[in-house]
Amino acid sequence: MQQREEKQLETSIDALITRVAHLKASLQSFIIKLETEYDRLTWPSVLDNFALLSGQLNTINKLLRNEKTPAFRNQVIIPLLLSQDRDEELAKLTEQRVPVFSHEIVPDYLRTKPDPEVEEQEKQLNTEAARMGTDVAQKQIQALNKLCTNLLEKLNNPREDRESENAAIRQNKPTFNPADTNALVAAVVFGKGLSNRRPQGSGGSVPPGQTVGGAGPMLSGGPTLQQVTMPGAPNQQVAMGPQVPNQPGQPGKMPSSIKTNIKSASMHPYPR
Amino acid sequence: MEAPPVTVLPVSGGTINMMEYLLQGSVLDQSLESLLHRLRGLCDNMEPDTFVDHEMVFLLKGQQGSPFILRARHSLDRPNAPWHLRYLGQPEVGDKSRHALVRNCVDVAVSHNLTEFLSEMGFRMDHEFVAKGHIFRKGALKVVVCKLYRLLLPGNTESTENLSLSNLVELSMLAPAGQDTVSDDMRNFAEQLKPLVHLEKIDPKRLM
Amino acid sequence: MLLTFLFFPIFKWLQCVTVPVAEGKSVQQTVEMLNKKLEQLGAVKQGNFYVDCETYHAGAPAIANSGQSQKFLYVMHNSEAPLSCFALFENGPCLVADPNFDVLMVKLKSYFQNAKGNKVESRGARYQYCDFLVKLGTITMGSSARGISVEVEYCPCIVANDSWNLMMEFMQSFLSSHVPGAPAVFGVKPDGIYSPSDTMVQYLELFNKVRKQQATPSTGMR
Incomplete structure (x- = not known):
């Protein structure tokens, strides 16, 4: 009986030692990675490291919870001999972390009770918990449980449910404007709104539907890329320079989303 | 673009064609910071490069209907860098399942007398603009976030004016013709930028 | 000789x-x-x-500016500068470019014809x-x-x-x-x-x- 217990103890301690060694190795490599490759790290690889560590911690927990593992707290370690001399065996066993089995290290390594301050705090928490009535406690437990289950549900459910919620939340804060996208792309590709040689007009409102139709980029009289629109002033809202962008498919609609610093139509940078 | 072309290939009669795969979108000024933060996390971890470039677009009128377009770009904040000449072909049509705009692309680094040379060749400048922003890289993928400015006086890059309240976001990659996995990679990356920016294939003909 | x-x-x-x-x-x-x-x-x-030199001339008379006589564009290479390509006009500017310039000239072939016999x-x-x-x-x-x-x-x-x-x-x-x-x-x-x-x-x-x-x-x- 004795032997079996002893054997169990030994195997479980060995298993624990190997698992802890793995954990230590991965921590070490992670630290080295952070110290030397910090400028090349990507967030996904850091997340991988954390996932690895959490996996290893999980296996250690499972090991400890295993029914084959004897309760370690039933074992007592009593120092039999303390000396100030360096013990080579011990040093080798602990990879040079504990070279001397002396009076300094014993209180730390063989500690079984928490620090006095921690003990105080624990006592306080215990008295407070005892003071609280059972139904109050019950209610708090239920609230916590509910929050946890809600969260788990949200995390486990398929994405579509979530996205509709998110879309609703984000409606108020648009981060991009598709009309702007089109205007910028047009500017880069054909220089819409950029050409310096367009004759500009001012005064009077622009009938937005009057554009020269067709898709050819060539104008009579000069190689330019833009279509000509009836020269006119920018409308009340828009002030994208004196140029009115084309909207061949929507004759009635003015581009309303492009705003620039020029507010008044009288500030023409181009000669008439 | 201030960054040099991704590859310089030996020439063999134009048989090697580099294609540019492109996705474009925009982001409003107020959301620019969040986009930059996200890009800093997603892209290769180097100091994000800022640039100020002046680009001029030159046309050569020929017998055919459409003129030949060349884009000359030079850096305003790194004046010693070589000028960059770029030819972009018509976007390839047909494959609707391809997620990015694909067009033929030739990049040449040139000396500083480019404008003089181009006018000697017969090119005339059509329009110009100044682009100012950031450039990020992820492997061979290049992400550019920039603001476009119009020049108030031709040739004068000091007096410029904002073109809109948005910044242009472009995701591009250069690859030899025929590599279609490129557009899938680009789309996966673009997914990670949603919903901040919606990067898509914008057909320039639609905007004309 | x-x-x-x-x-x-x-x-x-x-x-x-x-x-x-x-x-x-x-x-x-x-x-x-x-x-x-x-x-x-x-x-x-x-x-x-x-060192080599290729001659290109503008394809159509429409390209030559305002009725001038046809211009010749010369594209030269020098083994002393293997990663460069030189493009010049006689008595005109000389552009120093990288070898991709040759690819560009291929794209421009309908505007600038290569007079192959003149190399x-x-x-x-x-x-x-x-x-x-x-x-x-x-x-x-x-x-x-x-x-x-x-x-x-x-x-x-x-x-x-x-x-x-x-x-x-x-x-x-x-x-x-x-x-x-x-x-x-x-x-x-x-x-x-x-x-x-x-x-x-x-x-x-x-x-x-x-x-x-x-x-x-x-x-x-x-």
């Missing part, structure tokens, strides 16, 4: 001189002779070199003698040898004025009586800093002279 010389004082300045060859010598033999002379002087052969090349040996680099090449157009190019480069100096005399002396030592006067480009920027485009401009001048010789039949000299 006429002998044509190019001289490049100071990191390449060139001058074009046509000199009659000695009786009974072919181009190849003259080149051999010069090579031997250089080796006797103590120059060390360091591989080969080549001129110079190939030969590259010698180093102390601070001098001497390149002796045979100029060929198509498959016929048209002349000899001699390029002399004085590496330490980059300002034309300062080393012309030194170069003259050096050239006299192996070219004896064929040393030319100061090159024409010399006058243009006597105190200017050398750049590789200056070399190419000189080569272009030389090649154009060689091309013009095509019209005149051989004068009976070999």
Whole structure:
């Protein structure tokens, strides 16, 4: 009986030692990675490291919870001999972390009770918990449980449910404007709104539907890329320079989303 | 673009064609910071490069209907860098399942007398603009976030004016013709930028 | 066969001189002779070199600006600058570009036609003698040898004025009586800093002279 217990103890301690060694190795490599490759790290690889560590911690927990593992707290370690001399065996066993089995290290390594301050705090928490009535406690437990289950549900459910919620939340804060996208792309590709040689007009409102139709980029009289629109002033809202962008498919609609610093139509940078 | 072309290939009669795969979108000024933060996390971890470039677009009128377009770009904040000449072909049509705009692309680094040379060749400048922003890289993928400015006086890059309240976001990659996995990679990356920016294939003909 | 010389004082300045060859010598033999002379002087052969020049002319008259005569665009390569491509107009600007420029010219082929028959090349040996680099090449157009190019480069100096005399002396030592006067480009920027485009401009001048010789039949000299 004795032997079996002893054997169990030994195997479980060995298993624990190997698992802890793995954990230590991965921590070490992670630290080295952070110290030397910090400028090349990507967030996904850091997340991988954390996932690895959490996996290893999980296996250690499972090991400890295993029914084959004897309760370690039933074992007592009593120092039999303390000396100030360096013990080579011990040093080798602990990879040079504990070279001397002396009076300094014993209180730390063989500690079984928490620090006095921690003990105080624990006592306080215990008295407070005892003071609280059972139904109050019950209610708090239920609230916590509910929050946890809600969260788990949200995390486990398929994405579509979530996205509709998110879309609703984000409606108020648009981060991009598709009309702007089109205007910028047009500017880069054909220089819409950029050409310096367009004759500009001012005064009077622009009938937005009057554009020269067709898709050819060539104008009579000069190689330019833009279509000509009836020269006119920018409308009340828009002030994208004196140029009115084309909207061949929507004759009635003015581009309303492009705003620039020029507010008044009288500030023409181009000669008439 | 201030960054040099991704590859310089030996020439063999134009048989090697580099294609540019492109996705474009925009982001409003107020959301620019969040986009930059996200890009800093997603892209290769180097100091994000800022640039100020002046680009001029030159046309050569020929017998055919459409003129030949060349884009000359030079850096305003790194004046010693070589000028960059770029030819972009018509976007390839047909494959609707391809997620990015694909067009033929030739990049040449040139000396500083480019404008003089181009006018000697017969090119005339059509329009110009100044682009100012950031450039990020992820492997061979290049992400550019920039603001476009119009020049108030031709040739004068000091007096410029904002073109809109948005910044242009472009995701591009250069690859030899025929590599279609490129557009899938680009789309996966673009997914990670949603919903901040919606990067898509914008057909320039639609905007004309 | 006429002998044509190019001289490049100071990191390449060139001058074009046509000199009659000695009786009974072919181009190849003259080149051999010069090579031997250089080796006797103590120059060390360091591989080969080549310079080539292709001519493009604007395809349609509509392109030539306002009725001017057709312009020729020359695209040149130099083994001394293997990752560069030089594009120039005669008496016009010289653009230094990377090799992709050739790809661009292919794209421009409907606007600029390549006159393939006009391609001129110079190939030969590259010698180093102390601070001098001497390149002796045979100029060929198509498959016929048209002349000899001699390029002399004085590496330490980059300002034309300062080393012309030194170069003259050096050239006299192996070219004896064929040393030319100061090159024409010399006058243009006597105190200017050398750049590789200056070399190419000189080569272009030389090649154009060689091309013009095509019209005149051989004068009976070999």
